[in-house]
Amino acid sequence: MQNFPMKNICLCLLLVGFSGCASYSNSFQRVEFLLSQQQPEEALVEVEKRANSSSDKLLYLMDKAMLQRMSGQYEASNTTFEAAKKLGDKLTATSILEQAGAITLNDSIMSYEGEDFERVAVHMYSALNYIALNQWDEARVEALQADFLLQKLREDADKDTVFAEDAFARYLMGMIYEHGQEWSDAMISYRKALLSYQTRNKSEVPTFLKYDVLRMATRLGLIDEVSRYKQEFGISPSTSDLSMRDKGEVIVLLHHSLSPIKRDENVFVLGDDGIEHRIAFPVFESRSSPMAYAQLVIGDERINLDKVNDFDVAARESLETHKPAMMARLLARAIVKHNMAEAMRKESGELAGFMMNMAAMATETADTRSWLTLPKDIYLARVALPEGKYPASLQLFGANEMPLAILPLPEVEVVRGGKYVFEKIWVKSPLPAVVTKPQ
Amino acid sequence: MLNKMMQIVMVGLLMVGLSACKSTTVSRVDTDTVQDLSGNWNDTDSRLVSSRMVADLMTQSWLGKYQVANGKNPVVIVGEVRNLSHEHINTRTFISDLEMALINSGEVEFVASSQERQDIRDERADQMDNATLATQNLAGKELGADYMLKGQINSIFDAAKDTQVKYYQVDLTLISLADNRKVWIGQKKIKKVLESGMFR
Numbered sequence: 316m317q318n319f320p321m322k323n324i325c326l327c328l329l330l331v332g333f334s335g336c337a338s339y340s341n342s343f344q345r346v347e348f349l350l351s352q353q354q355p356e357e358a359l360v361e362v363e364k365r366a367n368s369s370s371d372k373l374l375y376l377m378d379k380a381m382l383q384r385m386s387g388q389y390e391a392s393n394t395t396f397e398a399a400k401k402l403g404d405k406l407t408a409t410s411i412l413e414q415a416g417a418i419t420l421n422d423s424i425m426s427y428e429g430e431d432f433e434r435v436a437v438h439m440y441s442a443l444n445y446i447a448l449n450q451w452d453e454a455r456v457e458a459l460q461a462d463f464l465l466q467k468l469r470e471d472a473d474k475d476t477v478f479a480e481d482a483f484a485r486y487l488m489g490m491i492y493e494h495g496q497e498w499s500d501a502m503i504s505y506r507k508a509l510l511s512y513q514t515r516n517k518s519e520v521p522t523f524l525k526y527d528v529l530r531m532a533t534r535l536g537l538i539d540e541v542s543r544y545k546q547e548f549g550i551s552p553s554t555s556d557l558s559m560r561d562k563g564e565v566i567v568l569l570h571h572s573l574s575p576i577k578r579d580e581n582v583f584v585l586g587d588d589g590i591e592h593r594i595a596f597p598v599f600e601s602r603s604s605p606m607a608y609a610q611l612v613i614g615d616e617r618i619n620l621d622k623v624n625d626f627d628v629a630a631r632e633s634l635e636t637h638k639p640a641m642m643a644r645l646l647a648r649a650i651v652k653h654n655m656a657e658a659m660r661k662e663s664g665e666l667a668g669f670m671m672n673m674a675a676m677a678t679e680t681a682d683t684r685s686w687l688t689l690p691k692d693i694y695l696a697r698v699a700l701p702e703g704k705y706p707a708s709l710q711l712f713g714a715n716e717m718p719l720a721i722l723p724l725p726e727v728e729v730v731r732g733g734k735y736v737f738e739k740i741w742v743k744s745p746l747p748a749v750v751t752k753p754q
Numbered sequence: 755m756l757n758k759m760m761q762i763v764m765v766g767l768l769m770v771g772l773s774a775c776k777s778t779t780v781s782r783v784d785t786d787t788v789q790d791l792s793g794n795w796n797d798t799d800s801r802l803v804s805s806r807m808v809a810d811l812m813t814q815s816w817l818g819k820y821q822v823a824n825g826k827n828p829v830v831i832v833g834e835v836r837n838l839s840h841e842h843i844n845t846r847t848f849i850s851d852l853e854m855a856l857i858n859s860g861e862v863e864f865v866a867s868s869q870e871r872q873d874i875r876d877e878r879a880d881q882m883d884n885a886t887l888a889t890q891n892l893a894g895k896e897l898g899a900d901y902m903l904k905g906q907i908n909s910i911f912d913a914a915k916d917t918q919v920k921y922y923q924v925d926l927t928l929i930s931l932a933d934n935r936k937v938w939i940g941q942k943k944i945k946k947v948l949e950s951g952m953f954r
Contacts, residue, residue, distance in 0.1 A: 459840045
């Protein structure tokens with residue numbers, strides 16, 4: 316006890332100091348609340364308070380860009396996305412210093428590099444920004460970059476990655492190419508989107524995509540493919556139905572709820588040294604949402620929106636692929652910390668060992684960082700309409716066809732060959748609904 | 755044990771030292787004779803490509819033919835240059851580089867773009883109301899263009915591991931406004947190889 320060295324205390328304090336306070340996902344509550352109150356501008360102010368964190372810089376940029384686009388600041392959002400892309404590229408290189416930190420402290424010390432699906436989403440949302448600004452050529456640049464990224468990911472996918480294709484990104488690319496009258500590129504993208512939806516789940520192929528591939532195949536004169544699709548989908552639209560000659564298109568996207576949030580879970584794992592070690596492991600918690608389906612009401616028509624992207628699933632799958640490596644790293648760290656505490660106990664007495672153990676416990680937190688301003692999923696409706704003026708709205712329904720919300724859309728004046736893209740965001744309030752007592 | 759910990763600290767410091775050798779080096783592969791440029795499309799590319807292409811444009815036969823047939827310099831306007839590449843390229847700086855190179859050649863007359871023309875017309879209309887008679891510029895005296903220069907920037911990117919190849923191709927076409935004839939087609943290619951470091 317009397318030879319309890321000062322530097323040991325310093326070391327413990329240093330460890331505790333490093334570990335920071337609340338985990339990343341816990342500090343997100345206020346942003347979530349503001350989003351559910353349809354106040355993205357306020358949420359943006361909230362997120363901008365985190366501008367100085369260096370290891371979370373990428374997350375900060377992605378959140379900021381997302382909230383900027385929700386607030387209608389599309390140009391500013393794209394500037395932020397560009398910064399995020401640049402940083403993301405830089406972070407793909409390994410930092411030895413951070414790796415060393417991760418082995419001795421916790422995973423949160425490593426710079427957040429972004430999951431593969433998140434990196435693709437950056438391009439998707441940036442493309443949507445450009446579409447909102449009616450700069451389709453710039454959206455096309457994003458499409459090419461997303462294509463390039465997907466190609467790179469597939470090349471690197473030799474190991475344990477499942478993420479090698481992104482159906483919705485492909486679909487969006489197809490839409491952008493089609494707008495630029497690049498029919499064969501559009502066909503290739505639609506085909507890839509179709510294949511990707513089919514490999515996931517046959518029933519998940521969005522209805523409009525079936526018509527899109529048919530339309531493109533017809534235009535390109537791919538007779539075999541046309542008849543194959545007709546048979547496969549059980550639909551046989553007439554040529555005039557597929558023709559866009561006298562029509563314009565309305566495309567509505569609904570960004571529904573928020574992506575799942577990571578929570579800390581303590582797991583006890585038996586190490587090689589025969590001791591059970593406590594490790595903190597991140598687990599995903601989905602956001603609950605009462606929405607069951609959504610309809611686009613335009614003119615006299617009611618069209619169901621199809622789910623085109625599921626970030627909830629993507630996030631879970633992504634975490635699953637990291638699991639083995641993460642488990643090994645966490646266990647190695649637990650053993651290092653345990654050994655340090657043991658050594659200290661032997662050298663400087665019980666108290667020192669105890670303090671070291673406490674420090675080790677305090678620093679052992681799971682890495683709960685993820686891009687939280689992403690939606691849970693994206694729904695889309697695409698409809699071709701003859702020229703004219705159409706009042707429009709988006710209606711959300713819960714279970715048992717219970718109406719949940721009506722999101723107004725501007726009146727659309729459809730002109731021949733025009734494409735009108737609208738986006739809506741809907742986040743359920745995390746607060747419990749107020750129940751009025753019966754009188 | 756503490757000695758051991760000192761060793762760990764030393765290793766840590768060594769790692770800090772190592773981590774300083776993060777770098778992206780750019781070396782270039784030659785398609786013609788192109789000067790060294792950085793990774794992305796930048797102002798140097800823009801200037802380089804525009805000046806070389808205009809130099810080529812000025813040495814081709816269409817110019818001499820026009821001057822002989824009409825006894826004057828042709829009037830040219832720069833139309834749209836589409837960016838179909840993998841990068842967000844500010845085509846406006848490229849267009850202004852083109853315009854500058856064209857005007858400075860002294861071989862062609864140049865008219866303002868449609869946006870600029872509208873501004874000038876507004877100003878002229880304003881003069882009709884407000885300027886003295888002697889200083890008014892009258893409408894209907896505009897110089898019509900004989901040719902329009904249009905183009906696009908395309909790219910092919912490829913990557914494996916830490917090496918990336920970027921290939922840009924700029925195509926420009928000079929089209930006669932009288933009869934839609936293409937009188938000149940120019941092409942400029944740039945190829946770059948990027949090596950990125952494994953560590954940061």
